[in-house]
Amino acid sequence: MTTAERHIYAAGNTARGYRTLYDSVLAGLDRIYLLTGVVEGITSGLIETMGKELAKKTHQVEWIHSPFMNGQYDGIVFPELKVAIMDYSYPRIWRPQGPGVKEIQVNLQTALIPDKLAPYKDKIAGWYEKIFAYDQQAYTAYGEALRIHDDWEAIYISNLDPQAANQITEEVKELFFGQGSLPKESRVRRMYLGAATPAGPVDHIMKLTDQLDKRYFIKGRPGSGKSTMLKKLVEEAVKNGMDVEVYHCGLDPHSLDMVILPEKSVAIFDSTAPHEYFPSKETDEVIDMYARAITPGTDEKYSDQIHQIKTRYTQKVKEANAYLVDAKDLREQLNAAYWDATDQTRLRAIGQAILSVLARNN
Incomplete structure (x- = not known):
């Protein structure tokens, strides 16, 4: 059986704090197993183990990556089974819809060996306090970066031809929707295009769009109308x-970076830094907002000002990223303590119990 795998982010370290889109990503599922009682280093490994086992029995798998620890997972979704397995450790908490019916909590503390964890008691409290502080400092720095970015956008907004931008949007609308509507209600699913992580900005654009028939790469500058068009x-x-996948900006959740129309097999996305890509297939096309909607010579006219803004913005993003790295280092120590105190046999048994229930129900 060939399994199609997708990789997404459903939460992010943003300029507006830690923000999740779990309600949208998990909408329409029948059951969500919430792994509680430990830390992400334990839940991620269990999610990965169960995910790989279940992937053998279904055609679709969606891996939800952690924005805190590169290479770890916040969850996994099986669309065909209408099931998800999710990390429910702090701060990944969201409003339940049916505890015990839709959301099924699985307490992983039963796999812990209390005597092995007890020596870490004071350290654990201190780690959590410092992790929270570093995360908040990162969000503050990202917020300052976004305000600097607003100054960057203002230059191009003041030199934007609204009619030209609207014309581009109308042309794309005709391409996508000119053949008429579908006799059903649209399903809108919201995710993040990528995330600010300890390793810097990460995205999965190329993997998400590689199998689509058509891709539109939007080029331009901040404030050139890319998000508005989307x-x-x-x-x-x-x-x-028409069903639509909406991918929000990892820095500013209020902004959009990509739209995918699955029924049209088409994607259109902001292809500028930090997620800059270039056409690689014959069917790929570029939409250049700067060339078509911005006053010619704007880059040159404001070059000194733009350089200063870019420098300030880059410095602030680096500062925010450094705080994420500091938090990651503490998370690794926290995870190591819990790993040392985990009975791996019990943990595997919990995973097998979940898989057995899923096998009976599917």
């Missing part, structure tokens, strides 16, 4: 009854 395309998709 928002209008989402509105149009909803009006036309």
Whole structure:
């Protein structure tokens, strides 16, 4: 059996704090197993083990990556089974819809050996306090970076031709929706395009779009209308009854970076730094917002000002990233303590129990 794998982010370290889109990502599922009682270093490994086992029995798997620890997972979704297995450790908590019915909590503390964890008691409290402090410092720095980015955008907004930008949007609308609507209600699913992580910005754009028939790479500058166009395309998709995947910006959740229309097998995305890509297939196309909607010579006219803004922005992003690295180092110590105090046989038994239940119900 060939299994199609997707990799996404459902939560992020943003300029507006830690923000999740779990309600949207997990919508429509029948059961969500919530792994509680320990730390992400324990839950991620269990999620990966169970995910690989279940992947052998289904055609679709969606890995949800952690924005805190590169290479770890916040969860896994099996669309065909309508099941998800999720890390429910701090701060990954969201509003339940049916505890015990839809959300099934699995307490992994039963796999802990108390005598082995007890020596870490004071350290654990201190680690959590420092991790929280570093995360908040990162969010503050990202917030300052976003305000600097607003100054960057303002230059191009003041030199934007609204009519030209609207014309581009109308052209894309015609390409996507000119053949009529579908007789159903649209399903809108929201995720993050990528995430700010301890290793810097990470995304999975190319993997998410590689199998699609058509990709549009939007080029431009901050403030050249990229996100506005994507928002209008989402509105149009909803009006036309088409399912749409909406990918929010990892820095500013209020901004959009990519839209995928699965039924059209098409993606359109902001292809500028820090997620800059270039066409690699014959069917790929570029939409250049700067060339078509910005006053010619804007880059040159404001070059000194833009350079200063870019420098300030880059410095602030690096500062924020450094705080994430500090938090990651403490998370690794926290995870190591819990790993040392975990009975691996019991942990595997919990995983097998979940898999057995899923096998009976599917």
